[in-house]
Amino acid sequence: MRWGEIIRRLVLIPPTLFGVAVIVFVLLRVVPGDPIAMMIPPGATPADITRLRAFYGLDQPILQQFVTWFGQVLNGDFGRSISVHQGVFELVLARLPATLELALLALLIAVGLGLIAALIGIHLRGRRMEWLVDIGIGVLLAVPDFLWALILLLLLGVLIPLLPISGRIDPQLDISFHSNFYLVESLLTGRFDVADALLHHMILPALALALPFAALVARILKTSLAEAEDQDYAQIARARGFSRPEILLREVFPNALIPTVALGGVQATLLLGGTVLVERIFSYEGIGNMAIDAVINRDFPLIQGLVLTFAVLFIALNLAVDLVVTLLDPRLRHG
């Protein structure tokens, strides 16, 4: 990935988002299912229904609806939610920080666990205990994040009630925040008791998201470390009398990091997609939980806004991964 390539990718973002917008818009409207039918009270007259449909513009032809909606989006207006009766942009913006904090915490846990597992695995390389690490990684990888969420909820939330299993913070705690980045804000303003309460609520969902991803990081990193260790430069370093930990850390690790970031980064979108169900299971008030409510209520403007938000996050994540790989790899940096 060279700098020119990154600029090319930046240029490609608007058409990609346009494509996502078109597909979601059309998909929601060509299949049967009427958002107005979901919101009318039992006694509504046909005239009421027609009026509501006109109010949300659903009586227009699809192309007309799309042009109107997309024109508004370009002006920063994502429409009004049908079920919550608020602006979509404000709704998403209020919930997005919760999901970002959760995903970031999960990512940190995953990278930490994955790193430790890979280093233990490579340390045991060729010994009998190695298969234990491999089996552990295999099991973590085979069970999807939402099953981990349910298992953790039962084990650490109910059976051994160590951690809370609902929400973002205890409802009885009456704390005011200036932003919606509760955790970041409480850490920055030094309110560590609040941060502690927040973290308690976040650990289980974050761990559920992190476990399969940690296994993935561990597997890629372990393979890359093993490959790098067999290269000539590592052999030469050994011949020159460096110890194995020194070689692993100074020579092998930086080279194994590049494929790990490149391959793991692509899969990090899965972690982000996993927030949808994990937030639901832990009643965590992020955009994933909101997306499920929006879908159940057939809240077209909100679904469109949320899918676009996820698309932006996916693209941003992929771009960030490419940037990091470029910075890490001297061949690409000067290429």
Place this chain on the structure above:
Amino acid sequence: MVDLAHDLSVGHSSRLVAGLKRGGARLWIGVALVGILLLVSLLAPLIAPHDPIEQDLMSAQLPPAWINGGEPAYPFGTDSLGRCVLSRLIYSARTAVVVALIAASLAAVIGIAFGLIAGSFGGWVDQLTSRLIDVWMAFPPVLLSIVLAAVIGAGLTSVIAAIVVVDWTRFARVVRAETMTQLRRDYAAAARVIGLSRGGIMWLEILPNLVPLTVTLLAVEMGIAILVEVILSFVGISVAGDTPTWGGMIAEGRQIVHQAPWIMALPIGCIILSVIGFNLLGDGLRLLLDPVQRR
């Protein structure tokens, strides 16, 4: 030469035995778990002690029979409406199996058709199919199936449709690549020389060679389909109303998890066993059928 002689001496039946050995413990555990699942769902009306939707509010939230306060009539206890948890688990298996079998098979048929066409025609047909697959893979699959199932409306058909629409690409990608590989082999060239049509080559030569691959994928896809059905019924957009589902039981159990954790724990156990069963079956079948390993 030794290998060749060895190969000739091995008859068909002993090759099957060798294959079963190669499949090993995974194959047998997989077969056993999937077999139990199929049997339970097939015999649901015979083995379920109660009607799964029969409510008995007098005996609501009973614990499993072996815990203090449980009743032998309800081996796994009851839910908050007094419905028998064991019977609901058994009938939920039925829903899961129906979805797994139909959705995975349909996804396979569609995916294989697209993969064969893209792999054998090449050129712009292949380009078009590949781009289509790329666009498909760009969506988060869980969110896509939730949106699909919700907009199509509640019901078994919509769950199956959501899974097929999302997952056909798994088959298409692999079959496309494998078709291209097989077409480069000598036997495919020989078939062309003796004047077989493109369709004939596909049907008589390529498709039989894709069987090991697709059977393995199919078993894995059935496990995935069970998970997606669980997700959709957990979210509340799967089959309508009364029909028991594992996901629905988990969602109900989640509400009263502190009072009655077994309502949530039992379906989770069933899901894990089923998914492990299908994965092991897929692994075992791959080892059993893979022509490279057979040699």
